[in-house]
Amino acid sequence: MAQHLMQTLHVELGDRRYPIFIGSELDTAQLLAPYIQGKQVMIVTNTTVASLYLDQYSSALQGLGKDLATCVLPDGEKYKNIEHLQLIFDALLGAGFNRDCTVLALGGGVIGDMAGFAAACFQRGVYFVQVPTTLLSQVDSSVGGKTGINHPLGKNMIGAFKQPQVVLADMSHLKTLDKRELSAGLAEIIKYALLGDLDFLVWLEQHMEQLVAGDLNLLAEAVYRSCAHKARIVAADEKEQGERALLNLGHTFGHAIESYLGYGQWLHGEAVATGMVMAADLSMRMGWISQAELDRVKNIINRAQLPITCPAIPLTEFLAYMSHDKKVLNGQLRLVLLKRLGQAIIYKDFDVEHMHQAILANQNLS
Amino acid sequence: MAQHLMQTLHVELGDRRYPIFIGSELDTAQLLAPYIQGKQVMIVTNTTVASLYLDQYSSALQGLGKDLATCVLPDGEKYKNIEHLQLIFDALLGAGFNRDCTVLALGGGVIGDMAGFAAACFQRGVYFVQVPTTLLSQVDSSVGGKTGINHPLGKNMIGAFKQPQVVLADMSHLKTLDKRELSAGLAEIIKYALLGDLDFLVWLEQHMEQLVAGDLNLLAEAVYRSCAHKARIVAADEKEQGERALLNLGHTFGHAIESYLGYGQWLHGEAVATGMVMAADLSMRMGWISQAELDRVKNIINRAQLPITCPAIPLTEFLAYMSHDKKVLNGQLRLVLLKRLGQAIIYKDFDVEHMHQAILANQNLS
Numbered sequence: 001m002a003q004h005l006m007q008t009l010h011v012e013l014g015d016r017r018y019p020i021f022i023g024s025e026l027d028t029a030q031l032l033a034p035y036i037q038g039k040q041v042m043i044v045t046n047t048t049v050a051s052l053y054l055d056q057y058s059s060a061l062q063g064l065g066k067d068l069a070t071c072v073l074p075d076g077e078k079y080k081n082i083e084h085l086q087l088i089f090d091a092l093l094g095a096g097f098n099r100d101c102t103v104l105a106l107g108g109g110v111i112g113d114m115a116g117f118a119a120a121c122f123q124r125g126v127y128f129v130q131v132p133t134t135l136l137s138q139v140d141s142s143v144g145g146k147t148g149i150n151h152p153l154g155k156n157m158i159g160a161f162k163q164p165q166v167v168l169a170d171m172s173h174l175k176t177l178d179k180r181e182l183s184a185g186l187a188e189i190i191k192y193a194l195l196g197d198l199d200f201l202v203w204l205e206q207h208m209e210q211l212v213a214g215d216l217n218l219l220a221e222a223v224y225r226s227c228a229h230k231a232r233i234v235a236a237d238e239k240e241q242g243e244r245a246l247l248n249l250g251h252t253f254g255h256a257i258e259s260y261l262g263y264g265q266w267l268h269g270e271a272v273a274t275g276m277v278m279a280a281d282l283s284m285r286m287g288w289i290s291q292a293e294l295d296r297v298k299n300i301i302n303r304a305q306l307p308i309t310c311p312a313i314p315l316t317e318f319l320a321y322m323s324h325d326k327k328v329l330n331g332q333l334r335l336v337l338l339k340r341l342g343q344a345i346i347y348k349d350f351d352v353e354h355m356h357q358a359i360l361a362n363q364n365l366s
Numbered sequence: 367m368a369q370h371l372m373q374t375l376h377v378e379l380g381d382r383r384y385p386i387f388i389g390s391e392l393d394t395a396q397l398l399a400p401y402i403q404g405k406q407v408m409i410v411t412n413t414t415v416a417s418l419y420l421d422q423y424s425s426a427l428q429g430l431g432k433d434l435a436t437c438v439l440p441d442g443e444k445y446k447n448i449e450h451l452q453l454i455f456d457a458l459l460g461a462g463f464n465r466d467c468t469v470l471a472l473g474g475g476v477i478g479d480m481a482g483f484a485a486a487c488f489q490r491g492v493y494f495v496q497v498p499t500t501l502l503s504q505v506d507s508s509v510g511g512k513t514g515i516n517h518p519l520g521k522n523m524i525g526a527f528k529q530p531q532v533v534l535a536d537m538s539h540l541k542t543l544d545k546r547e548l549s550a551g552l553a554e555i556i557k558y559a560l561l562g563d564l565d566f567l568v569w570l571e572q573h574m575e576q577l578v579a580g581d582l583n584l585l586a587e588a589v590y591r592s593c594a595h596k597a598r599i600v601a602a603d604e605k606e607q608g609e610r611a612l613l614n615l616g617h618t619f620g621h622a623i624e625s626y627l628g629y630g631q632w633l634h635g636e637a638v639a640t641g642m643v644m645a646a647d648l649s650m651r652m653g654w655i656s657q658a659e660l661d662r663v664k665n666i667i668n669r670a671q672l673p674i675t676c677p678a679i680p681l682t683e684f685l686a687y688m689s690h691d692k693k694v695l696n697g698q699l700r701l702v703l704l705k706r707l708g709q710a711i712i713y714k715d716f717d718v719e720h721m722h723q724a725i726l727a728n729q730n731l732s
Binding site for chain 2: 093
C-alpha cells in the first residue's frame, strides 16, 4: 500500500509514552505491529464504521497472526452507556480473552471512549489501541487518555484515564465523514487556537473554507497542530489538576446544552462551539476581550458551519446541568474563560449575573 | 470514646501512601478528619452493616461538618455486579456530588470492592476511604487497591486499581461477625503464612482455636501481620507485574469453585481455603513439599473451620472456569504453588496431569 506523507507525534507520559501517526492511507499492519504485544485483539467499532473499514483492519491484524474478535455496537452517542459497555465485556469474556489482550477502538469519540474505558476496566486493565475515524476523535479523544460513558444525569460522569499504546489517525477515513461531523471536529480545532495559539487562529481564518471542503492535506496539518498542542498540555498535567482543565473551553456550557437536548441531538462539537461563544461572551462582559474579538470568535465558528446560538433553554435548567459538570469543585463552579484571544484561564470569581447574560444572549429565542 | 491499643501501618506507594489504623473501638472522627478533603461524603454500605454501624459513622462524619449521603446495597456477593454498581453512581449524581467528594466503604469485601471501583470511575476518580467490617476485608481487600465487580462469566473481571486515603480496621466490629465469615477471613491469614512466613504459620498453629473463638487481641495481631506482609508486597509491585501475583495462592482453583457453585454459595475465603489445599497438593506432586507438609496445610485450614474439599465438579468445567482466571497470560495458565512451606512461586511448567489429580483428589465425591 502506498504510504503518503506521514507525521509522527509522541505524547510524552514517561513509561506510557505513545506515538500518534498522522497521514493518509497509512500502512496499518506495519504501524500497528510493534505496538500489539499479545495475540488476542478485540476490535470495537460501530455498525457505520464496520461497513466501511472493518475488513481493512481485520485483514491487517490477521496478517499479523492475531486472534481476532469484534464487537460491533450501534452507532450514536445515546449508546454510550453502561448497558452497551457491558456488551464489550460480554464479547471479551465470551471470546475467552485474557489480561494480555488488546482492545482496538475503530471509530469516533463514542467508540474510543467506550472501548478505552472497557480496556481500562477489563481485568483491571488491558492494552488499548486507537484508530479514530472522525476529525473530532482525531484531535480530541485520541490524545490524553480520557475515557468513559454517560449517565442519565450527566455526560462522561463515569470513566477512567487510560493511555493507548498507539494512535493511527488516517485522514483518508475523513472522505466518508458526514459534513456535519467534519464541522464538529473543526470546533475542537478552533478551540485549541482560541485557548492558546493566536497564530493558529490566523491560519484557520486563512483556510477555513478549504478545511470545510475536506482538503486532506490541510486537515492533516490542522490535526497535527491540534494534537501537538493537546499533547504538550497533557504531558504536563495528565490527571487534570491544573493546566489541562483549559482544554475544557466551551465544555461546561456545551455539556449543559447537550444534556438538556438529550445526548445525540446535537453533536458534541456543535455544543462546544456554542459553548465557546458563551465563554467568549462572558469574557467580553468581564472586560477581557473586545466586542470585535467576540465577533471574530463567532465568525470563525460560523465559517466552520457550526451553531453560534443554541435553542432556548430555561436558565434554571441550564444552570442545573452546568452544576453537574466535573469542573465544580467544593460546590464552586469554575469556568474556562478567555483572558485574551488565544489565552484561556480557569476562573471562578466571575459575576454570576454576567454568566446568566452570556447564556441568554446566545440562545435562539426566535 | 476510649481509645484502646492501636497499631498503625503505612502502605508505601509514593504520593499515594496511606495509613491503616488497626485497633478496637477506634475514635472514628479523630482518625478520619485529616484524610477527608472535601465536604461531600457518600457512605456505601449494605443492609446488614447499616443496621449495626451506620449511625456511628454518620454521627462521626456529621460531627466533622460533612455533607453526608448514603447508599445502602443489598447484602451479598451476588449483588457485586454492574447493576448494583450503577446504583452507587445514581446515588452520587442524585446527591449532586462533585469531583472532590469522598466515597467511604463501610462493610466487607463486596462493599469495599464496589465502593472502591465506583470511586475509581466516578468523574474518573474521587477520594476513597475504607472501613472494612469483616476479618477477610481487613486483611485482604483493604490493602492493595484492587477493586471491581463480577461478570456472569468470571469473578472480579471488571475493575480498577484504586488506593484509599485511609483504612480503619476496627476489631470491635468482628464481635457481630458470623462464625463462618470469621473463618473465611482466617483463610486469607493462613495464606500469608503459607506463601511467605513460616514463623507466622507456627504462630497460627499455636493460636488457631483462640482466633476461631474471636479473641480480639490475637485477631488484631493476625490482621497487623497479614496487612504488613501484603503491604510490603504491594509497595514493591502495585500493578501485579510480578511478586504481587503470589498473593493469589489458592485463588485460581478457588475462583473455579466459586464460579461453578455460583457466587454467594461458598464464601470467597472458603473457596480459597480449598484452593490452597489443591495448590499444596499439586506442589507435593511436583516433589516440592512432603505429604507431611501437605497434611500440615490441611490441618491448619481444618482447624480454622474451613473446607479442605469441595463438592464434585466435572473436571472439564473446573478447567474452563480456571482458564477464565486473570492469571492466564498468552493462553498459558500460571499457578501460584509452594516451592516449600512458607515460600510460594508463580509457575507455568507444571504437569497438567498432576494438576488434574490435585483437583480431583480434593473433591468430596461421597
